[in-house]
Amino acid sequence: MSRYRFLLKKIAWSVFTIFFVLILNFFLFRVLPGDPARAGVKDPRMKKEAVEAIRVRFGLDKPVINCFQSLNPIELGDCAVNPFDTQFFIYLRNLTRGEFGISFHTNRPVSDVLLERLWNTILLIGAGQILSIIVGIAFGVFAAWKARTTIDYSALITGLVAWSLPTFWLGIILLFWGSNNGFPIGGKATPGTSSYPFLYQAGDVFKHMLLPTLTYTIVFMGEYMLVMRSSLLDVLAEDYILTAKAKGLSTFQILKDHALKNAMLPIVTIIAINLGFTVAGAIQIEAVFSWPGLGGAIFEAVNRRDYPVLQGAFLLIAVSVIIANLIADLTYSYLDPRVHSE
């Protein structure tokens, strides 16, 4: 019962958050000078017909939302307009249809551009997260177990240094080193290899992934290690560890059966809170290594002032993070029986 309620509450909250992001996204791009709809109309790269298509698509001749003709707060509009005939509603409707607009730069639908890039980002973040979590936790456990030894102190310092490295800079340094040592200098695959056998292509992608993933792992490993170390130190000082020891369990059994699960709880929270940073890391790494992912799309869109892509990428990233957060919350409640019974 209470577990069910807990689940429901979390999901309802996530839906609300997504809605908030949709509103934020809408108004952000309308209020600030770079409205993709209006900017698009003025963009010299656009053809006449395309401009007209944009007008219709975004309903630019319609009121922004009930009571507001435009976003000028002094100039109130008609409140009695049909709420389904406003820019805001049209924006929502377009989103539900998966229409994010047309890229100024490539003239392709933004959704197409983003979708193929989403998978590349997931590939990079996935590999990087898994590696950094495994490595970080392993070192963290080891450091905590060997507390107050040289191993512990060097792990602590390594973690702090890794945490302090700017992601993009580490990427640059690795790229600099890699480009002099036979690593590919960027991208996801060597150009012109698309007709090669699958295994060759996979190996090629793997080679391209090595340095970005390494950058990612080093940067995020530091924090996971620090959190795991301090969390495990706390757990190992708890009374129930003494109980376990008094029961005659071996060190290994105590670590495995009593300490790790409890110490993992803060890690799950950190992973959830870090999702935002994860994305930040991906943007930087993709920018440095020209990795064709969402972050790279943001980087390029910023430089090309390609607002529809920027808007779409932001929306997609925000919603992904919210969903990932929900998953982390639910995992936490699964791991800790105390959560949903208040």
Place this chain on the structure above:
Amino acid sequence: MAVQELELKPAVPSSPLLGFWNTFKKNRMAVVGLVMLVVIVFIAVFADALAPYDPKSYEGIQSGDVYNAPSAAHWFGTDDAGKDVLSSFMYGARISLIVGFFAAFISIFIGGLFGIVAGFFGGRVENFLMRFTDLMLVIPDLPLIVVIVALTRPNLLNIIFVIGLLGWTTTARIVRSQTLAVKSRKFVLRARAIGAGNWHIIANHILPLVMPILVVNAILVISLAILSESTLSFLGLGDPTAISWGQMLNFAFGRGAMSAGAWWALVVPGFGIVWVVLGLTLLGNGLEQVLNPRLEAHHLMPGRPTVQTEPVGDESASVEHKPTKRKESPLLLDVRNLSVNYVNEGVVAKAVQNVSFQLHEGELMGLVGESGCGKTTLMMALLRLLPAAGEIANGHVYYGGRDLAMLTEEEMADLRWKGISIIFQGAMNALNPVRTVGDQIREAISKHIPNYPPGTLEERVVELLELVGIAAEHKDHFPHQYSGGMRQRVMIAMALSCNPQIVIADEPTTALDVMIQAQILELLDNLRRKLGLAIIFVTHDLGVVAEMCDSVLVMYGGVTAEYADVDTIYNAPLHPYTQELLKAFPDLSKPERKLTSIPGYPPKLNELPPGCRFAPRCPQAFARCSVELPKLHELADAHFVSCHLVENGK
């Protein structure tokens, strides 16, 4: 009253601030961080005087100067425009630090305000603020910052505001939880009882205790703001007129430093960022350790090996004694001259000294003493569960023909629970919160009786729970679903799971209500009769001991004060401490008697008095007591007393 003369005279008043500085100085991490920070702030402030070139002027730059390698003229080489990297680095420090500090100031102000208001006022205000915070926390910062900066004009002020206005969420959460923690402390309630209003309480009681955490957090927020700024600049969204480190990297990376092999143009600015961020991180982490010191020791750290020193010298002059057999039943445990030291940074504290006792089958022994008298340490030494700083400094623990003090860790692990088990205070955190109760009982059985008939293991768990009065359906519940009394029962069931001969009960009823306490005591008493257990009952409650125990060991300041059977202790005590303790204990059967307290306080283990531990508080002390530790005298009837008076009386 005689009390005050005996209390310690005040030492030099040390303020919390002075104490803080003293610990800060010793924290290497914090000091290194502070020094790193001071260096870079110095460079940023005096960039005008320090920088060899003006990074804004193109004077004297020739076409061949692009990406020149480090030389005497340009220590760190030149950049894509032929400018001196070192000079740009020094001015860049300015921009990075300005953005970092100002943006962090905005974040800390908003976060601190939200956190304190939400935490202190609670209710709807809190609900609204924290929901808003959660909302902002979930939305990924950097993409949002990028979007906002991309849509507005990238100048320094905008960047500061955007980073500042989006970076307050973690601060708000941390400050709120700290405010909640402080608010729930009793001194805030006391301030209310005095009649203080909200603002008085916030200013005088909440803020001073939230401030340290806010400062630590501010340091981390500054480092995050600096990282954000450099990332923004690197992505090409920096203020083009303000050359920060991120901007330098953007130019170098975008304008061919990589292909030109100009590592200096890439390494130097990045090094600046790492230097500042690392300095801040070290300072922040160090400060946190200083403000919130925690034991860096835990239960899995290897203990110190047992040392056997012969009892020689002035203090340990007491001869080895063998308490005579008090009971007809067989002897189970024979503890002889056990001493335990705590060794911390070379300082030795004598927690237990030369304690001996014997435990027979079916005997219930009371171990009585006030907090800090060494009673729990003694029990932990028996089980070899001393914390990492503790060592058995002398003595033997004979059980089943073996000396437990000399066993290896593995041999000891096998013996724990099967031979001697222990009941901790179940009201505390002695049960693992994320595993079911039945699971935790099962675990002990399968460890020690590996070939237990698999089908009957579940039955055994149920049987044990029923033995302590818990219905079988509670087996799969988690500890937090139990009340304090039930948790204590579970601890007892768990302790009995491997049929031990001896059970140590370490203050099993402290923190429980009187009626629940009575239930637990009766349960223990019944179990001992039913199962023939020997129990060592550790407590400070003389009443409980009188009601249940057969023999009593009274400890004071780490030594045996008196050891005898229960009737002797209560009706013919010879040690002044025992006598005074009884006078201080309320006895409803004699309500006309006035309670007296023992003046002064028990000694601290690191500043034990030179002679008898009790001499400073003893009403019958004489000159010899303050210089010579009395021997443990054996009187008739296995009655042991460590007091000079007994000798004189002989």
Place this chain on the structure above:
Amino acid sequence: MAQDYILEVRYLKKYFQAGRPGWFSRGDLFVHAVDDVDLQLKRGEVIALVGESGCGKSTLSLTLMGLEEATEGTILFEGRDITHASPKERKEIRQRIQMVFQDPYESLNPTQTIEEIVSEPLHVHGLATNPEERNDRVRRALEDSGLKPAEDYLHRFPHQLSGGQRQRVVIASALVLEPHLLLADEPVSMLDVSIRAEIINLLADLRQKRNISVIFITHDLGTVGYFADRVAVMYLGRIVEIGTMGEVLKDPQHPYTKALLSVIPVPNPRLRRKRIILQGETPNPIDLPKGCRFHPRCPVAIEACKLSDPPLQKVSDTHSAACLLLVR
């Protein structure tokens, strides 16, 4: 008549809502923390309020202090109705009613000096604004609380004092306002046995010297046996027995009091008695049992106990108990 009493509590009730009313939860669950309490206290009298955790004794004291708002009933203090006093009146009343808390390690702000702690009430109430007068009052309060000479303590911080000394500081900071009524919530339960008596004796002294009335809240009848004039035993939000100390100790009427008294350990192995041990735990004060609220655990309950909730009945002029079996 009314002038005889410093405090009169009539039909006092304090209910808390159980859980926040939300979309999914019913809003009509109440914790009956204090449920119909009647109590009179004479000037200079010490009454002990005894009961297990969850019996409502702490809520009662917070309600009397005005730190919780009463749900129903009236509280008369020195003849004046203070049940729903305005914040301004409340502040004034707080000069007369003060409180001593259980945990001396928690009830002092670690960042304040002893002087700041003890003079804080004067600041808050704008009393003794003249520094000399203030110093004088602070010093007097400290020395009356047994911290002599006061100079030795003024500039120290709580962490430099022992538990007993801290509790004395707490008492001093209550005394500085010269209250008429002191609410002591388990003031010795966190202290070592050997120093408990000294705090009790201090309170007894103060009551004699300053004629302060004391409500002493405790779960341990043993500690107050020597000190209180009267004792009120509480169970599930209600007083089930009240009388002079002698009467209740020697001739308890309510089965709960009898059980409570029987389990107080007597430090004499020759006096091992039969204890009346109640089974189970105090029920949760949300779903109160029908009839007498003690009947599910009562060893002598009869059928009628399940039906009617007995009121307090007089056994003597000073002694009453709430039990159906008294009607004989």
